[in-house]
Amino acid sequence: MHIVRYRSDSDPRPRIAVIDEGVLSTLPVAGMFELLNHRIEDIERMCADAVPDRVLGEVRLLAPVDGATEVWAAGVTYLRSRDARVEESDLKSVYELVYDAERPELFFKSPAWRVVVDGEPVGIRSDSELNVPEPELALVVNRFEEIVGYLVCNDMSSRSVEGENPLYLPQAKMYAGACALSSGIRPAWEVDPSDLAIRLTVTREGAVIWDGTTSTRQIRRPLTELTAYLFHSENHPHGAVLSTGTGIVPELDFLLHVGDLITVSIDEVGELRNPVVAGKDHFRFLSTP
Template sequence: MHIVRYRSDSDPRPRVAVLNEGVLSPLPVAGMFELLSHRVEEIERMCADAVPDPSLGDVRLLAPTDGAMEVWAAGVTYLRSRDARVEESSLKSVYELVYDAERPELFFKSPAWRVVVDGEPVGIRSDSELNVPEPELALVVNRFEEIVGYVVCNDMSSRSVEGENPLYLPQAKVYAGACALSSGIRPAWEVDPSDLAIRLTVTREGAVIWDGTTSTKQIRRPFTQLTAYLFHSEDYPHGAVLATGTGVVPDLDFLLHAGDLITVTIDEIGELRNPVVAGKDHFAFLMARLGGA
């Protein structure tokens, strides 16, 4: 079962539903932002009580973010990520210290309207030579700091920008097409996230040019620690998505190109596939999200 946002031909307004074995069961909420204003037990009850609507045929699945939801991300939570940042950076000790520190690295990634979904393009900066996808399990958190479910995240990153100076992190992480999420939220009450396989595949002209795997078992920090720091000094009335870091990072000689296809798969959660484009001109369609699309 997944919780999804969708739009049908008969109703242009985005709706929220349970998607189970290809059948949609609408939920009595105005959007994901309203769903995440409820406690987990209330959301579970709503999902259990949802009635299938056989009249809903082909629908378009949308990004699982709306309203004032925000996407944040954690960095250097896997040993492989620490090693990769040390390798690329001119200030190596910064990443070595944060890996072992009590306080995690958390950074803003995207507002709801900038999130791209499965099948939509992800971007690389035109002023960055070294760009990589970062496959991550992301937590969907309600306003009460409870983990409601999980989605697949591709945290696109400009490694050459961040590597030049860690203070350039926002430019390396926040730009058009930098945040992709799978459309379906896998409910927290249905899955144990402690040992989920995460796989990244990059294909070019139909051939696999890079492939790697890790597991959430390798993450250093408990998810509740990450959410506690996220909520420590801020409120999220419409909920938030928190990507938990990556344990799959290509070597420095890997160069992502426009036209590549990125596939991120997480066991029991879902799959996310996005073609790569270069530059912000390809993302004018995201402006429609400001109108609630």
């Protein structure tokens, strides 16, 4: 089962539904933001009571965030991520310290309207030589700080921009096409997130040029610790999505090219496939009503 946002040809208004074996069952909420205003037990009950409506082929799946829901991300939560940041940076101790520190690194990634979904393009910065995908498990958290589901996230990043100076992190992480999420939220009551396999594959002209795997068991911090820091001094009235960091980072000599196809899959959660483009003009559709 997954929870999705969708739009049909007969009704252009986005709707929320449960999808199970290709059948959609619409939920009685105006948007994902309203769903995240409910406690997890209420969301589970709504999903169980939903009545089948239409088949998947009749609709278009949309990004699984809307309203004032924000996407945040955690950094340096895997040992591989720490090592990669140290490798690329002139200020290595910053990343070594944050990996072991009590407080995690958290940063704003995207408002809901800038998120791209499965099949849509992701972007690389034209002013950066070293751009990489970062495959991550993302948490969907309601306004009450409860983890209600999981998504696949591609936290696109410019390693050369961040490596030049850690203060450039916003430019390395937040730009057109930098945040991709899978279309379906896998409910938390159906998944044990403690040991999920994560895989990244990059294909160029039909051939696999890079692939790697990791597991969520390699993450250093408990997921509830990350959400506690996210909610510690801020309200999230429409809930939030929190991506939990990457354990897969290609080597420094790996360069993404325009036209590459990035595939991120997480067992029991979903798959995310996005072609690579360069330049903000490719993402004007995100701001079109």
